[in-house]
Amino acid sequence: MKKTASILTNKYLLASGFFVVWMLFFDQRDFFEQRGKKAELRKLEQQKQFYLREIEKANKELVDLQSNPAALEKFARERYLMKKDGEDIFVIEDSAAVTK
Numbered sequence: 489m490k491k492t493a494s495i496l497t498n499k500y501l502l503a504s505g506f507f508v509v510w511m512l513f514f515d516q517r518d519f520f521e522q523r524g525k526k527a528e529l530r531k532l533e534q535q536k537q538f539y540l541r542e543i544e545k546a547n548k549e550l551v552d553l554q555s556n557p558a559a560l561e562k563f564a565r566e567r568y569l570m571k572k573d574g575e576d577i578f579v580i581e582d583s584a585a586v587t588k
Contacts, residue, residue, distance in 0.1 A: 495501065512519045552559045564570040571577050 553563055569577055569579065
């Protein structure tokens with residue numbers, strides 16, 4: 489019993505325990521804050537990768553539009569509903585897309 493009491497009242501053990509509790513719960517950069525920041529960092533890195541892929545796709549499309557007249561015509565017809573003389577264009581909207 490005395491040995492257990494002397495271990496629990498050991499000043500180094502008490503100081504170490506206080507330090508661990510302080511760093512886990514009360515410090516400005518506590519464990520839970522750091523875990524949240526790491527999760528946010530992972531999410532931002534995923535967004536960065538997504539936008540880099542989108543930029544790469546847009547650059548490929550730009551090069552294709554600048555070098556291929558057929559692709560330019562297709563782009564103009566799909567995006568801006570351009571048409572040739574004497575043509576009629578019918579736009580069909582998806583009802584699920586309209587309600588969103």
